[in-house]
Amino acid sequence: MQDLKIFLFRIFQRLRKASLSKYIAVLLAAGIWMLAFDRLNLISRYRVQQQIETLKQDKAHYQSAIKSLDYQEGQLFSDPEQLERFARERYHFKRSREDVFVIVPKADSPQ
Structure with a gap:
């Protein structure tokens, strides 16, 4: 009788280990x-996270550029002299009876 209990106990232990190893194998495979293979695997998540960080940096850059341009716009439209200076420098506007000379540096000469 004692031998039968030991035998059944050993069989139960082996079955338990085998079933646990099956669960572990399934969990490991999943x-x-x-x-590695899922649509949202670690590699694609890492790439998407890098793209998000790049886009956040671009957004911050463009927001600061917009603030700067808004400030320049406020300065230009509040002062007519600033607007005239900007138009003359950027778009080569001129007054009547006035000649505008634009000096363009040579491409091969260093500045």
């Missing part, structure tokens, strides 16, 4: 699948 984990590998999610990490």
Whole structure:
């Protein structure tokens, strides 16, 4: 009788280890699948996160550029002399009876 109990106990332990190893194998396979082959795997998540960071930096850059341009616009439209200076420098506007000379540096000469 004692031998039968020991025998059944050993069989139960082996079955338990085998069933646990099956669960571990399934969990391991599912984990590998999610990490490497799934649509939202770690590699694609890392790439998307890098793109998000780049886009956040671009957004901050463009927001600061917009603030700067808004300030310049306020300065130009509040002062007619500033507007005239800007138009003359940027677009080569001139008054009547006035000649405008534009000096263009040569491409091969260093400045």
